[in-house]
Amino acid sequence: MSFRQRLRPTTTTILLPLLFLFIALFSPSTSDELQPLLNLKQYLENSNPSLFTSWAPPNGVCNFSGIVCGSDGLVSQINLSQQNLSGFLPLHAICSLPSLKKLSLGSNGLYGSLTDDLKNCTSLEQLDLGKNSFTGKVPDLSALTKLTLLSLNGSRFSGKFPWKSLENLTRLTFLSLGDNPFDQTSFPEETVRLDKLYWLYLSNCSIAGKIPDGIGNLTLLENLELSDNQLSGEIPQRISNLRKLWQLELYRNFLTGKIPVGFANLTSLVNFDSLHLFENRLEGEVPAEFGELKNLSELSLYRNKLTGALPQKLGSWAGLAYIDVSENYLTGAIPPGMCNNGKMIDFLLLQNNFTGGIPDSYANCKSLVRIRVSKNSLSGSIPAGLWSLPNVVVIDLSMNQFEGPLAPEIDALSEATSLITIQMSVNQFSGKIPETIGSLKKLSSLDLDQNMLSGTMPESLGSCFGISEINLAHNYISGEIPSSLGSLHNLNSLNLSGNRLSNEIPATLSSLKLSLLDLTNNQLIGRIPEALSIQAFNESFDGNPGLCSQNMENVRSCPFKSGTSSRPRIFLSSFIASVLVVLVLLCLFLLLKLRRSNLDHPLKSNSWTMKPYHVLSFTEKEILDSVKAENLIGKGGSGNVYKVVLSDGKELAVKHIWTTSDSGDRKSCRSSASILKKSKSGSSEYDSEVATLSSLRHVNVVKLYCSISSEDSNLLVYEYFPNGSLYDQLHTSKKMKMGWEVRYEIAVGAARGLEYLHHGSSHRPVIHRDVKSSNILLDGDWKPRIADFGLAKIMQAGVDCTQVIAGTLGYIAPEYAYTCKINEKSDVYSFGVVLMELVTGKKPVEAVFGENNDIVSWVYSKMQCDDSVLELVDTSISDDLKEDAINVLSIAVRCTAKMPVLRPSMRMVVQMLEEAEPYKLTCISTAKEVEK
Structure with missing residues (x-):
């Protein structure tokens, strides 16, 4: 064995401890990372204290909620998105963490500006600060060369964005900067050089000018969103190179010219939007190759200047779920196969020049929710099955040339239990309105004006308790106005003008809170109910010479008949009326007495429960004694309102919400009694909701002082507003x-x-x-x-x-x-x-x-x-x-x-x-x- 070989173990034995000592002395440790995280906690803790309960010794930083450490034991990730956090972001502390690769704080309420300390986060690979409430500019990002994900969308950043810094961020695969009020700029060429991008979201961030041809170089793109900007010029032909696209959004711009050919290459395309909310300038025909897009499930081209026919094979492969080509100049027939696979939900073709009828195939499209084909030149009869589709909520056929009787086909309406809106105005429909219309408990709007309908108004309309608008104007409807309409407490608009309605106006209409009433040009007679004889309805009764009123300018006064022969009849009528009044008052008295008896005299203070939400200067009795007719100052959908003046001169408003019995005039709807009825445990949704509302404190929110409740009634006591x-x-x-x-x-x-x-x-x-x-x-x-x-x-x-x-x-x-x-x-x-x-x-x-x-x-x-x-x-x-x-x-x-x-x-x-x-x-x- 050589000398060198004998020496090596000894050298290793000496050097290894020195190496470990060097690492211990000069490398960061988790103890060094504690203080930066505690600084972050200090800035954000007040907005969500429970989130930071684990952020304290003796817990190690790697055990803090939302913190992930790497194999070296150092912090590599901060994941605190969607945690209801608010406050300033201490980047000086965060960027002192040397191994931090991911910072995710999106979807919170962070505010303030981003400081230049961000440049020290050089290890960052993912930065998500989107959907917050920052102010000011985005600082220079050039130093963050390792970034693969950058998400700053919807965070109120303003000023000039540092587009040049993107030249250094060549690793980016995900870039989301939309929904920020940046200074206007032409399309940033820097973005089209980021050839690793699969996601580019630049919607609503003040980009103007033309889309560069270079966009076609981003061949890995799966999502491209450039909507809601000021882009102009033609859509580049080279967008058809982006064969991995599944979503393309270009809406709300000023794009002109024709839709380029080549979209058949986009075989992954699912959504294609090219629309402008007010005005767009795309013209020419919808390319025939759109009929070959086999994965297309959504197509939105509305409010352009498109012409010609839709490709007849459109949607026939996979079946569209959504189509909106409204407000163009499209012609020809409606493609028959767009609901081949039963996926169609929204079918919106309104305001074009389509001709022919609605294909029979759509009568079997049970997935349909909205059908809107108004303002076209469609004709013929309506496929019978269309009226009984189980999920449809809107049927809009107005302003076409449809014809034929409503019944018997429309009798199937009773099966369309989800219907909310029926719009069939300005057509040539005939026949009677069927009684089955009363089965549509969810119906909100019924618009049948300017047709050729005849017969009488169905009494069953009074069962459509959710309805807010009825328009039957300009038909040939005769007979009486059904008194049952008086039970439609949600009705806001009633237009029965231009018909042949006769007899008197039902007194039951007096209970309605109408913003529009039009009964003009009929054959109505008699006295207008006093509650309808108001200034707001001055022109609502024109063209009915048989009507009279004592209070209205445009209607003749109701005369008293003179002569001896009429006096006995007048006297008899007055006598009968007086007797009826006495009987009604007697019944009311007995009913009130019975109610008080059954409820152990609920108007006595010991039967009421007061729940104060502020320090009160009044008693329960002061409020109860003031809830009476002479103090009534308003009526609303949720109850009557009374003005209360306390002994010290302070003014309050009291909203009185009654809980009526189920046997009232809403037999087919759940009444407010069943809504507000307390459970066996003594709690109620009413109590929990009011408790929530009472806890709110803001200078621009009405103050709720207290609630006072009994078995059949609820009082909410608010501050009073003199103006x-x-x-x-x-x-x-x-x-x-x-x-x-x-x-x-x-x-x-x-x-x-x-x-x-x-x-x-x-x-x-x-x-x-x-x-x-x-x-x-x-x-x-x-x-x-x-x-x-x-x-x-x-x-x-x-x-x-x-x-x-x-x-x-x-x-x-x-x-x-x-x-x-x-x-x-x-x-x-x-x-x-x-x-x-x-x-x-x-x-x-x-x-x-x-x-x-x-x-x-x-x-x-x-x-x-x-x-x-x-x-x-x-x-x-x-x-x-x-x-x-x-x-x-x-x-x-x-x-x-x-x-x-x-x-x-x-x-x-x-x-x-x-x-x-x-x-x-x-x-x-x-x-x-x-x-x-």
Whole structure:
């Protein structure tokens, strides 16, 4: 053995301990990583304390919740996405973790700006900060050369994005930067050089100009989303090179020219969207090769300028689930095989020039949910099976040339138990409206105007308890108006004009809360019920010379008959009426006495339970004694409202919610008694919901002082608002002149209240369900408060969602017409309508908007023409502030986007409104700061 061989073990024995000592002295340890994580905890802990309970010694950092360590024992991942976190992000601490490869904090409420410390996170491979509430610019990313995933979408970043830094991020496979208000830029060429990308999401981030041909180099792309930008020019031919694409979204741009050929190469394509919400410029025919796309399940091409026929083989391979080619200039026949495999859910071809009939094959398409073919040139009869499809919620056939009797084919409607909307106006349908219509308990809208219908109105209509709109105008319907319509407590709009209806107007209609009533041009006679003889309905009875009223300007006065021969009849009628009144009063007295007897005198204070939610300066008795007719100040869908003046002069509002018996006038629907009835355990959904609402605290949310309940009645005691509701101030005789400054402050305050309900509560999000101007109350200083939040859910607890319509006509989001899902975006839509009211001064539904139009459609149409935009602004708003009002109107347009996903959150709405502050208010606030 040589000397060197003998020496080697000794050398190794000496060097190994030295090596371990060097590692111990100069390598980081988990103890070094404790402090950065504790710093992170300090910034975020208050928003979710339970998440960080494990973040404390003696636990090692690798045992902290959301922390993953590598084989070396050092922190490699921080996974805290979707944890309801809010606060600043201490990047200086996070980026001191030397082995951190993954930082995932998406879908939280983080705010503040990203500091330049991000450049020290050089080991990062995945960075997800998407869906937060950051401010300011994205810092330079050039140092993060190991990144394979970068997700910053929907986080409110602004300013100029550092596109140049992407040149260093050559390993990126996933890039998501959409839904941020960056400064406008032309299409960033840097992105088309990232040839490892399989996911590119750049929607809604202010990209303009042409899509470069280089996009065809990204051959690994599976998802390409460039929607909601300002892209122009033609769609590059080379997009057809992206053969792995399964989704391509180019909607809401300004793309022109023809759809390029070559899409037959995209054999993996499932979704193809090329649409613009207001205007697009794609033209020419839909390529015939679209009929060869064997995996295509969704096709959306609406609102373009496409012409020619749809490929007749379209969807016949796999079967489409969704097609929307509405609002083009398409012609020819409807392709017959799009539901070959029974997958079709949405069938939307409205506003084109299609001819022929609806193919018989669709009568067997049991998966169909929405059928909309209105505004075409379709003709013939309707396939009988279409009326009995089990899942269909919308049938829209209006403005075509369909013909034939409604019965007997439509008698099968009783099987279509999911139907919410029937729109068949402006056709040539004939015959009677069948009695089976009464079996549609979920029906919300019935529109049969301008046909050739005859016979009488079916009494069974009174069984459609969920219905909010009935339009049977301009037909040949005769006979009486059914008294059963008076039981439709959700009915908002009733149009029976231009028919042959006769006899008297049923007194039962007096109980309805109608925003539109049109009985003009019929043969009605007699006295108009007093409750309908109001200014809002001044023109609702024209063309009925046999009608009279003592209170209406446009209707003749009801004369008293003179002469001796008529006196005995008048006397007898008066005598009979007096006897009937006495009998009714006696019955009511006996009923009330019986009720009090059965319930152990519920009006006595010892039978009521008061639950205070604040320190109270009043007693239960003071409230109960004031709930009486002379103090009634309002009626709403959830109950009567009374004004209470306490002995110390303080004013309160009391909402009285009765729980009636199941034997009332809603026999076929679950009554509020069964909804609010307490269980054996003594709890109820009513109690839990009210308890949740009572815990909410915000300056723009109405304060609930207490609830007072008995076996058959519930009282909610609120603060009182002397200026009434926003609806009162905009649309009634109570209104006072409100300048734009006041309206703007109301808009911002109301938005903040809704933002709190959706995002700011420590409880689950509270969805209002009935946002409207009458539920925004104004105090003595015109400060707004959101009212009646959550009451819609309380009133509907345990009821099928379509038995009681969530919302009010004109405010209801369009998706509610075909789905029962109500979420925060439904409230956002309704708030957008309120913003439109504030700017225009008009109601959500008015005759001036035209047939079948509401304020949203009216505003959209006007905003297409620059010359018409300023005409939208209420004339009482001064000229120098009209531009500011238009800025808010543009926010309203975003809030009322047809697709919920395109609507901003209430947080974003508040931010946009704050940025739209009128110049005058900015000057005033600046002056105040100077004074300080």
